[in-house]
Amino acid sequence: MPATEFQGGNLNQFSRSVFSLKRHHLVNPVMDGAAAADLDGFQSHVSDFFQHLSSPSQDLLSLSWLRDLLDGFLFIHHQFKLLLLSTPKSHLSRPAVDRLLSDYFDRSVKGLDVCNAIRDGIEHMRQWHKLLEIVLCALDRDRTLGEGQFRRAKKALIDLAIAMLDDKDGGANSNTTVAHRNRSFGRSSTTTPAKDYRSVGHFRSLSWSVSRSWSAARQLQAIGSNLYAPRPNEIAATNGLATAVFTVNSVLLFVMWALVAAIPCQDRGLQVHFTIPRTFGWAAPLLSLHERIMEESKRRDRRNACALLKEIHEIEKCSRVISELADSVQFPLSEDKEGEVRQRVQELSELCEGLKEGLDPLERQVREVFHGIVRSRTEGMDSLGKSNE
Template identity: 65%
Template sequence: MPATEYQGSYIGRSILSLRRDQAVHSVDPGHEATSAELELDAFQKQVADRFLDLSSAGPEELLSLPWVRKLLDAFLCCQEEFRAILFNRRSQLSRSPMDRSIADFHERSIKALDVCNAIRDGIEQVRQWQKLLEIVVCALDNSSQKRSPSEGQFRRAKKALIDLAIGMLDEKEAAGGSGVAAHRNRSFSRSNLTRDHRSLGHFRSLSWSVSRSWSAARQIQAIGNNLYAPRANEIVATNGLAVSVFTMNSVLLFVTWALVAAIPCQDRGLQVHFSIPRQFAWAAPLLSLHDRIAEESKKRERRNACGLLREIHQIERCARMMSELVDSAQFPLSADKEEEVRQRVEDMVEVFEAVKDGLDPLEKQVREVFHRIVRSRTEGLDYIGRANCAE
């Protein structure tokens, strides 16, 4: 039997069932669950419930801005519960084997902070695309004036669409690890892009939060390195705390991986292995989400995307269709062409509003995740320091 299966057959049961098995051999066969055991079991249930809710998302909801926000909300709730667990067991954190496990958790948390910074940069990049969408909408939306858009308005919209196409293509190349691509000028015959339009990536580079050599793919792999379910003896030695640490490590790994999958990031990569025994109550929904997101990334139209966020796909699709319409426009516009312009503008407005409403709350959540991780690590180190001083 593989090691993970052996571990899972033991770990997958609740902390209470493990303690009840121990009680069979104790002088008190009527062992009742302590509040500490109930707290650990409640944490496992909360994680399972959160991921069951996330995994219930339909195809149109998965990887959308509301879904990503729900994912971060789940992380924050789980992290807060985990923080309470550590506080209630702070005297255990400096003892072996818990000291090594907590140190590894804090190391992974530090790596997650870089991911948060990169994600906030990616959010800013999407915000720039949103602004270009707004230019196109303002140029071509003549619903209030009841007249056909002029050639000048079409030229303004075309320039914004060219900038948007270049910006998204730059991001795709940067996501694939080609950092220098963000500083080159290009021309694309399909979209009639010209060398007169400089890459938007050039302007965002001065405020980039991570170094040019930083890789989202390598960072996620580092967070997941040597992450294995605790052995039975480790569970007993830590009174079940090792299971909670492994659970929170797994949640941290999945959330950072999903963020990198959804949001534009430098050198994105989704090749990460989740070594999670399926006997955990939360394992099935988490692994199901991993499989669904991985499958989404393999779809032909998403394979080279700069981010799997559903709204990014909608921006790209709307911009492509509007570009084709603008390129084929002849003046004066026919009634059919005017109607087509109106419909395309309505589609762009819908995407623009979704992005506008979702980006600011998402950025605030990412910032909150960053601060919670920092606070949790500071508190954990403080607990360990005080315990060592007491000894």
Template identity: 60%
Template sequence: MHTPDYQGSHVGRSILSLRRDQAAADAAAMDPHHRDAASAAQELELELEAFQRQVADRLLDLSSASADDLLSLAWVRKLLDAFLCCQEEFGVILLNNNRANVARSPAAERLLAEFHERSVKALDVCNAVRDGIEQIRQWHKLLEIVMCALGNRRSLGEGQFRRAKKALIDLAIAMLDEKDSSTAIGHRNRSFGRSNASRDPRSIGHFRSLSWSVSRSWSAAKQILAIGNNLNAPRGNEIAATNGLAVPIFTMGMVLLFVMWALVAAIPCQDRGLQVHFSVPRQFVWAAPIISLHDRIMEESKKRERKNACGLMREIYQIEKYSRVMSEMVDSVNFPLTEEKEGEVRQRVQELGQVFEVVNEGLDPLERQVREVFHRIVRSRTDGGSCSST
């Protein structure tokens, strides 16, 4: 992740210095209209600074995760929660409080339109991630068979081991197929917005061409690159021309890019790839945590045991690890079972049961959050489309 010295703008309290200087001059003129304008300018500046701080706080919280927590299912859910909170505040600033300012500024309208185009591209990522969650759910069902076969309190017999062995083989094949596959499964045609396709043209159905399905040729890696294409920090003239609104638009664009990139890193998606260029000026208060998170996730992806993973989410690694150990143990079992061997089996089942429970409790809430991200992006896009007509 590259963090170049950036001379085009100053971020933080100095980022709107041009506007603040103008506001002070207006106030000094003692004209009531100018005083009102100065007050509005100062209020907007505080609002924009608060948004930057909120984004920084959310990312700092995510970056404070321990090595064991990073990329866990719980961490991914926290990531999506952070995105939803930032998106909500962004909507308040851009679409509620400053709708008229956007409409009066061609530069702001252009930047907001570019942001919405990035958001539309993120809808496909949401659908692909939903497919990945469904894949994990299938693995979870195979784990359940193993748990039912070997997790009961009765004595363990050959029939139970045969059933567990078949489920473990099916699981290994399913996970291997997901690793090797770079094309979509033929039936990937679900969408969070499908039932709404017949509504108003500005409804979810409007995005049908991009988000109704994930085609066989679709690439998560290419989609992430498309979201980040030409995402550059605003220069001083853009900040001045937009009354500072260029800053939150860029900030939310970076948050969108990072969240989609992290989702693709964590969850199985076709043609996954993590090589995307993040250009984050160090002057942004949220730059350090987003750089730290990017670097830590990249380091995780380069570990020998994770290099060819179908997803970096910690529970995926644990499913693969514990099921492999369990499979090796099942293959080595002789009957009748010794007391020592039965104790080892039950210990392995307990280890597998821990990750089973985490996935069992967290997968459905994760899918609901991805669904909410999808719908929130659509609502933001349709609401934002009317800015120019205000």
């Protein structure tokens, strides 16, 4: 099924499309029939989610794949909430369940910083997009291409390379460098010191919102710390709910890990280990995705990238080709050389259009995840009879 059918954040449409496969109920003898069906249905939803993400038709680590990833997370997060609402309060008040849910809410709150860092990364990509638009404007198909147009395009490409290099290094003030270099594209080239300060301040506001010492790698390790499948006695003590909590924790960890892998963020690190028994129906596709993403990170042409998003790789390739082309041209342009330039600019135009259409919806979904986690924790802590922190 085409990935475009799942875009837009519509959970009902997503659930009908992705999670309509045949269910196989594995009834736990310690539970009544209704509770067993609810828990098994939840496991089936998660299995279908990872099967969809890992299918050959999916464009791994693309903007469309990330949107499917977040759509599925929001759906599973919602299903888990419904599962808790359908669980008798007498079960939720058991010490073993109370401890598990408190641990889950603590883990989920750690995802809030990741969401903030990912939104920062998306904003940085918007700045790259603006630099690419300068290249498009300079080499516009309706213009006669001369030395001035190529100089302007090359300057924007240099600024882009600097910005992407700074983001790879986790530089919090990468965009201030671009601000200094890019003032010639403003309305006035004779900027006063006061205006310079405001311009730099604007770019600085787009740097990382998390503290300088914050680390995406350490945050992921904290989310995954001591995350193990429940033992039989824990399953019995929680009337089966321990398996659902382990599952939703694993989904949370994978989604945050995949976002950090794909989008530039501070102190990225992908060394997260998933310990999941193969008895879980969703273990095989999740572990397969983890392996494929790790293999992608080890490719020679991706090893030094600021992130693994497919569109970022395309930005690097496209900008490098145009930069090399701009360095090799001689004036006046031959017809063949101009045709090659026009072709590369058309490819860049299509890439820019994809970024323009994909970044805003992705940011909205990240915001939905952030607020969903906050609401879930507030409601969950209230249901457990604990005061909000």
